[in-house]
Amino acid sequence: MRFVINNLQLFLDEEESDLSIKIAKETRTEPRFFTYSIIKKSVDSRKGQVSFIYTCLVESPLFLKGRNVRPYKEVEEVKIPASNLDSRPVVVGFGPSGMFAALVLARSGAKPIILERGKKVEEREADVETLKAKGVLDPNSNVCYGEGGAGTFSDGKLHTGVNDPHSKFVLDEFVKHGAKDDILYSATPHIGSDILKHVVVSFREEIIALGGDILFSSCLSGIHTNKGRIDSISYTDEKGTMRKLDCSYLLLALGHSPNETMRALFSSGLKIEPKDFSIGVRIEHLQKDIDISNYHRFASNKKLPPSSYHSVIHLPNGRAVYSFCNCPGGYVVNSSSSLNEVLTNGMSNNARDAINGNSAMLVNVKVDDYFHGSPLDGFEFRNSIERKAFCKDKPYFAPIETLGGFLDNDSQRPLGKIKPSYEPGVYLSSLSSYLPNFISSSLKEAFPQLAKRQSFFADEDALLTGFETRSSSPIRIPRDENGESNILGLYPLGEGASYAGGITSAALDGIKIALKIISK
Ligand SMILES: Cc1cc2nc3c(=O)[nH]c(=O)nc-3n(C[C@H](O)[C@H](O)[C@H](O)COP(=O)(O)OP(=O)(O)OC[C@H]3O[C@@H](n4cnc5c(N)ncnc54)[C@H](O)[C@@H]3O)c2cc1C
Structure with missing residues (x-):
């Protein structure tokens, strides 16, 4: 049987191996009757004292009882149905929301096409270093733009106020793609920039292996509709050539920085609200x-x-x-x-x-x-x-x-x-x-x-x-219960559209929208 035991306290002069003694005390059993793993660890520094507080998952043939013991509830798995979409979905933006949406779409067999205005993380890193060393900015390859989005050169904090059953999936995927496994139990999980840059490469590789295409240095410049539905998009490719791509499912995961893209979308009829x-x-x-x-x-x-x-x-x-x-x-x-x-x-x-x-x-x-009449005034x-x-x-x-x-x-x-x-x-x-x-x-x-x-x-x-100035988006792109904007087939997501505020919530939104599309 599996149980969760919380509020297990270890002082700084105690070792993690002492947890078995604490569990034994809490459940009034001997350590030989159970095995355990840590599922949460936090620091408590209140009242002038500092200790670690643990929550453990405990397995035992006995029915364990105690003040802080409760039965373990299985975490809901993310079930990705096979896609039967009639065309390849297009994801614009390869930050956390676009990356997780693309991952789910790719695993469903939908073979997404991803457009990212920035470069692969290896080249992007060199551009970020040039800015730091020489004060020269590449407007398409910087701390906000490029593979992994704004989350790559970040602290990589993953805690979120969002209570979502898919949070575990997000953490598991980060670990599967190279993050340290302490993020699975830390109360304040963080990955760090030095690791994140490898993690995003691993996401790229899986998506491509599943038949997805990632077009770097490819910037969305316009959308085209037919009878209120998305029909195609325009973008400039890595050589600066303007191209058109037919598209019936467009996931807009742009982040909160691209003013000029938002202006183009607004002038094509996308509903945008100031916030x-x-x-x-x-x-x-x-x-x-x-x-x-x-x-x-x-x-x-x-x-x-x-x-x-x-x-x-x-x-x-x-x-x-x-x-x-x-x-x-x-x-x-x-x-x-x-x-x-x-x-x-x-x-x-x-x-x-x-x-x-x-x-x-x-x-x-x-x-x-700031409002003077346009929803884009916040920019x-x-x-x-x-x-x-x-x-x-x-x-x-x-x-x-x-x-x-x-x-x-x-x-x-x-x-x-x-x-x-x-x-x-x-x-x-x-x-x-x-x-x-x-x-x-x-x-x-x-x-x-x-x-x-x-x-x-x-x-x-x-x-x-x-x-x-850019802790959150100054606009919101409304969407209905299907996740669609006023333009059918166009799905706004992530932080830029104001459905997320940080890496984990952006990733969760990406999963949610991808599942909505393939479950249609
Ligand atoms: C330095 C820094 C540190 C941060 N630290 C943390 C942290 O520790 N924890 C946390 O939770 N959050 C942190 N954040 C915020 C977090 O990064 C964002 O909340 C998150 O990345 C939002 O994800 P997103 O997918 O919605 O958008 P983004 O990550 O912004 O990704 C959007 C992507 O869209 C691309 N794009 C934009 N316009 C176009 C276009 N026209 N065509 C093609 N592609 C386009 C961009 O290049 C970008 O890659 C940090 C942000 C920064 C900048």
């Missing part, structure tokens, strides 16, 4: 200071992973200021996807062993803040900040300011103990001067309040880097 999103800055602290705040006197214990945080302040002005996409032991990265604009995000490698930890500090932006709102942040004498350098300088309106205050991780470089500047007042004043109001909760927020040397 709230968020804008802010990246903040960097010394990771050891974050650890001291979270782990107290245990901060230097080697068993503990670099710690993370999540903070929210609700202000009287109706805005929320919140941390987002925390990257412990990581780097602030340039994630521009168009020429002459600067924006940031965060990434880390699997070991999360960089000196700084960073996080976005965001303020919510409401539709009323211009964020682009105007990104363009201002671009300095032509220092291409793709980012404006930075210390927290102390930001709060005291002293933008030239010299850097203290925290060195910026952003490449190709930074320049001191008043970040408030780039931002609408409601964003900078909300940040200024929130930081002192955050400092009362977590000591590292009181560090005036903390570095603010401008600007985090």
